[in-house]
Amino acid sequence: GQQVMQIPQYQHVQEGEDFTTYCNSSTTLSNIQWYKQRPGGHPVFLIQLVKSGEVKKQKRLTFQFGEAKKNSSLHITATQTTDVGTYFCAGAQTSGSRLTFGEGTQLTVNP
Amino acid sequence: DTEVTQTPKHLVMGMTNKKSLKCEQHMGHRAMYWYKQKAKKPPELMFVYSYEKLSINESVPSRFSPECPNSSLLNLHLHALQPEDSALYLCASSQLGLSGNTIYFGEGSWLTVV
Numbered sequence: 001g002q003q004v005m006q007i008p009q010y011q012h013v014q015e016g017e018d019f020t021t022y023c024n025s026s027t028t029l030s031n032i033q034w035y036k037q038r039p040g041g042h043p044v045f046l047i048q049l050v051k052s053g054e055v056k057k058q059k060r061l062t063f064q065f066g067e068a069k070k071n072s073s074l075h076i077t078a079t080q081t082t083d084v085g086t087y088f089c090a091g092a093q094t095s096g097s098r099l100t101f102g103e104g105t106q107l108t109v110n111p
Numbered sequence: 112d113t114e115v116t117q118t119p120k121h122l123v124m125g126m127t128n129k130k131s132l133k134c135e136q137h138m139g140h141r142a143m144y145w146y147k148q149k150a151k152k153p154p155e156l157m158f159v160y161s162y163e164k165l166s167i168n169e170s171v172p173s174r175f176s177p178e179c180p181n182s183s184l185l186n187l188h189l190h191a192l193q194p195e196d197s198a199l200y201l202c203a204s205s206q207l208g209l210s211g212n213t214i215y216f217g218e219g220s221w222l223t224v225v
Contacts, residue, residue: 033213042201042216043154088153090214098167099214101153 002027002093006102014110019076021105023089030092032065032072033099038085046074046087079109114138115217117202123223126192132220134185134202143185144214145177146201154201154216160185161207192224 003026013019023032031050035043047056049065049072056063062075072091076083086106090099115136124130136143142161146154159167160179174196176188185202199219205212 035216042199042219045213045215048213086151090153098156098159104151104153106151 002091002100004089004091004100004102006089006105008105009103010106010108012108012110013079015081016078019079019083019107021074021087021089021107023072023074023091023102025070025091025093025100027070027093029069030094032089032091034063034072034074035088035090036085037088037104041085043088076107079107081109081111083107084109115202115204115215117200117217117220119220120218121221121223123225124189124192125225126194128192129188129190131189132187132200132202132222134187134217135183136202136204136215136217137183138204138206138215139182140204140206140215141182142205142207142212143179144201144203144205145175145185145187146203146216148199148201148219158187189222192222194224197223 005024007022033048034046036046037043047063052069053067054065060077064073086104088104089102092099118133144159145157147157148154156169157171158177163179174191178186199221201219202217203214205214
């Protein structure tokens with residue numbers, strides 16, 4: 001079955017440092033979505049990528065979808081304490097198939 | 112603020128109890144989901160309803176029984192649960208289908224089975 005690997009599992013940074021989490025799928029994806037879950041909270045949708053090589057930005061967050069549509073990354077520039085949480089990628093193998101979540105990257109930001 | 116509302120937020124139940132989790136969305140979404148999430152793990156899909164019909168059951172034990180009374184409501188009936196069923200139960204909805212559409216999660220119901 002489809003597997004989505006996400007690394008690193010944990011990342012501790014000083015406020016102001018950059019952060020990147022990577023997602024790799026064993027199969028070609030139809031699309032990939034990113035979610036953020038604050039401690040004690042619920043997953044909140046951040047973005048969806050559909051096109052090969054797509055790059056989208058949301059303020060300090062940059063999302064990329066690989067050319068082969070098998071990998072993706074989320075990069076945060078100059079982290080802030082508000083960025084703390086677990087970031088999940090979730091991929092769909094084909095249109096209409098279930099989403100497979102990565103294991104998540106837990107980000108801690110030291111002020 | 113989430114537009115998917117779940118009640119109760121916290122629930123403690125004994126192994127012989129019967130309880131229900133409730134979920135409501137008013138976004139006109141036609142797909143609704145139940146996920147289970149353990150600490151430090153990603154959400155695990157349990158059930159999917161599309162157009163009020165159960166379309167996916169991820170081999171969930173029968174002590175969990177979903178119900179979709181209408182397009183806005185989703186329930187999860189719980190009976191004879193085990194302590195290992197303690198988790199965060201997330202309801203979610205999306206516009207149509209399982210992928211290619213944003214999944215909106217509710218705030219979840221924290222369930223403890225004693």
